[in-house]
Amino acid sequence: MDIFGENVFxxxxxxxxxPKATYKSLTKTIRDSLPLDPDVAEVVANSIKDWAIEKGATHYTHWFQPLTGITAEKHDSFISPTSDGRVIMEFSGKELIKGEPDASSFPSGGIRATFEARGYTAWDCTSPAFLKEDGGVLTLCIPTAFCSYTGEALDKKTPLLRSMQALSKQALRILRLFGNTTSTSVTSTVGAEQEYFLVDKKFFDQRMDLMLTGRTLFxxxxAKGQELEDHYFGSIKTRVAAFMHDVNVELWKLGVLAKTQHNEVAPGQFEIAPIFATTNISTDHNQLTMDTLKKVALRHDMVCLLHEKPFAGVNGSGKHNNWSMSTNDGLNLLDPGNTPHENVQFLTFLCGIIKAVDDYAELLRLSAATPGNDHRLGANEAPPAIISIFLGDQLSDIFKQLQNGGVTRSLQGGExxxxxxxLPALAKDSTDRNRTSPFAFTGNKFEFRMVSSAQSISGPNVVLNTIFAEVFSQFADRLEQASDFDKELRALLKETATNHSRILFDGNGYSDEWVEEAxxxxxxxxxxxxxxxxxxMRESTVQLYEKHQVLNKTELESRYEINMEQYSKQINIEALTMIDxxxxxxxxxxxxxxxxxxxxxxAIKTASSAVDVSVQENLLIDLGATLASFKANLTVLENAVQEAADHGDDSYAHSVYYRDVVFKAMGTLRADGDKLESFIDxxxxxxxxxxxxxxML
Structure with a gap:
C-alpha cells in the first residue's frame, strides 16, 4: 500500500x-470529455513539475505510442537560462499540452514524406502522468496523442480515444431508451493478460535469431516439451519468483494493478494479469508492463521474449483482452445478474455485441493480425483464425429462447x-469456460483471446469499441422510432438471435471438424x-470508421500500407538472419x-582394417547429404530474397511474395538445419x- 502509485500524478x-478550482475543472474535463481550459493547463504544469522535481526528476517527455506498436519518448530538461548565467526549473502549460517530435521518422503509410518532418504530440489528460525509472534516473512521462502536421493520427492512442467517445455516445442512446437518465458516459474497460517467455541471457546472447527477430529460426x-503438462501452474522457481517480485514492485509504483502471476503451459513461459482499468489507461499500462518485463529480466540475467512464437513446437504467447463496459456511475453493462432472462437491457447489449462480431468478423480478425501471430493462430495451443463466440450454457439457452420469441427462464449453476x-460445497457457475474460443463470455465481460503477445492492445480495442458503437447505433435508430418500444424490442432481439446464431460455437475450436463446420x-x-x-481497403470499412469519426480514409489507407510494409520487412529480416x-x-x-x-x-582404417567403421561412414554419408541439401536450400532462400526487390511498388504483391515464396523457403531451410542439429556433436x-x-532457468 505504501508504494502503490507513488510515481503517478x-x-x-x-x-x-x-487548487480546488483547478482540480474541479480538470476532473470535469476528464469525466465529461470537455475541452481543456488553457489556464488550467498552466497551473497543472507547474504542479506536475514541482512534484516531479521533488521526486528527483530533471527531464520530462511526451510519452506516445506511434504506429511501430511500441512507445516513444524525447526527453527535455526542466532547465531554463537566466540573465545571470544560472538556470531555473520551468515547465509551462504550453509545454505540457504540446510537443513536436519528428513525424517523418515514424511509420506513416505515405501520410508524411521524408522531408515533411513536423508532427505534434497532444496531452491526454485522461491518462495520468507518471515517473519512469531507467538506470536509477526518473523521467516525467506525459501520456500524449501523436498526429501529423496535417491532422491525421499517426499513433495508437488517438483512434482509441475517438473509439471510446463513439462507444459512449451510442451506448448512452440505448441506456436512455431503458429509462436511465443519470449515467452521463459509458467507458469500455479492459484487463489484458500478458504471456511471455524467459531465457537465460547467456543463451540469448548466443542466438542471433532471438536478438534480431525475437524467435528461434533454427x-x-x-526430448521433453510441454507434453507432461507439468509446467502449467507449477511451483515457480526461485529465480523466476524473484524476477516476478521485482516486476510487481515496479508496476505497483506506476499504478499498474498487477494482480495474478503463474507458470504458463510451455516450459519457460509465464503470465501476468492486471485488474481492469478504462481502456486507454489499460493500454498505457500494458505498454508499461511489456517494457518493465524486459528491463527487470535483464537485472536478473534473463531476457524476456514477447514474440508470439519464439519456440516452434511449444505453446505460443498471446494476450487475452478482457473487454467490458461500464457507466460513469458504476454500472457494468455486461453483468447479466442472477436472472439474465429478465435483464432485457443486458440482453440488448449482448445481442448487439453478437451481431457486431458476426458482421465485422474479418475486421476483428485483422485487429489481431501480425507476422508473429501468423505462427500462432490456428495452432493447437491458440484460438483458431476463425472468429466465433462462446456464450456458455446459460446464455446460449437464453439466446435460443430469443429465437422463439420469448425468454422465460435462466439456467442456474447449483452446487x-x-x-x-x-470440503465445503461450492457454488457452481452457470456455465463452463471454453479456452479454445476466440471470443468468449466469462461472467461479466468478453475475453478476446486472439490478441498477440507483442502488439499494442489499442488496435483490437479500437475495433471492438467501433463495431459495437455501430450496432448500438443501428439498434437505437430502430428503437427510437418505434411506436411500441416493447414490441419492437422483442422483434429486434428475435431477429438478431435468428440471423446471427451462426457465430455461436461452444465446441472444440482447435478441431478440424470445426474448420469444416465454420x-x-x-x-x-x-x-x-x-x-x-x-x-x-474496403469501402464498408471506410464508411464505418468515418461515420463514427474514428479513422478517415487517408488514415486507413496509411495503416494498410504500414501493415504490408512491416510484414515484408519482418520476413526479410528473418530471412537475412537465417542466411547469416x-x-x-x-x-x-x-x-x-x-x-x-x-x-x-x-585413422581407424589405418590402425586396423578389421575394425568396423560402418556407423561412422553411414553417419558421414547422412551428414553430407543433409549438408548438401541445406546448402542448396540456402541458395534458394538467397535467390528468393534477392528477387523480392523485383516485385515493384505493389505492397500487397510484395507481401504475398514474402509469404508464399520467401517464408516457404525459410521453412524448408529450417527443416534441414534442425536435422543437422540432430547429427552434429x-x-x-x-x-x-x-x-x-x-x-535452464
Missing part, C-alpha cells in the same frame, strides 16, 4: 496539490459436491496478416564435424539448444 496527488525440438465430507456456416477463415489487411546463421554458424559446424568423422574413419553445435533455453 494520480487523482489523490492532484487533489492534494492543485532449433530441433527438445458442486466434491464427495469429501470435510466453412459450411460461411464464417471467414483468414490465416495470414497479408490477407487480413485487405479489409482496411546458416553461412557463419551451421555450415562451418557441419563441415568441422564431417571432417572429424572423415579423419576418424581414416553437441560440443560443436554453435547454438544453445531448446532443452537448454527452455529448462
Amino acid at each position: 494520480n487523482d489523490a496527488v492532484m487533489k492534494e496539490r492543485l 532449433g530441433a525440438m527438445s 458442486l459436491a466434491s464427495g469429501v465430507i470435510t 466453412a459450411k456456416r460461411g464464417l471467414p477463415n483468414i490465416t495470414s496478416t497479408v490477407d487480413a489487411s485487405l479489409v482496411l 546463421m546458416a553461412k557463419h554458424k551451421i555450415i562451418p559446424a557441419a563441415i568441422k564435424y564431417s571432417t572429424q568423422l572423415a579423419n576418424s574413419i581414416n 553437441a560440443e560443436l553445435w554453435p547454438l544453445p539448444t531448446y532443452a537448454e533455453m527452455l529448462f
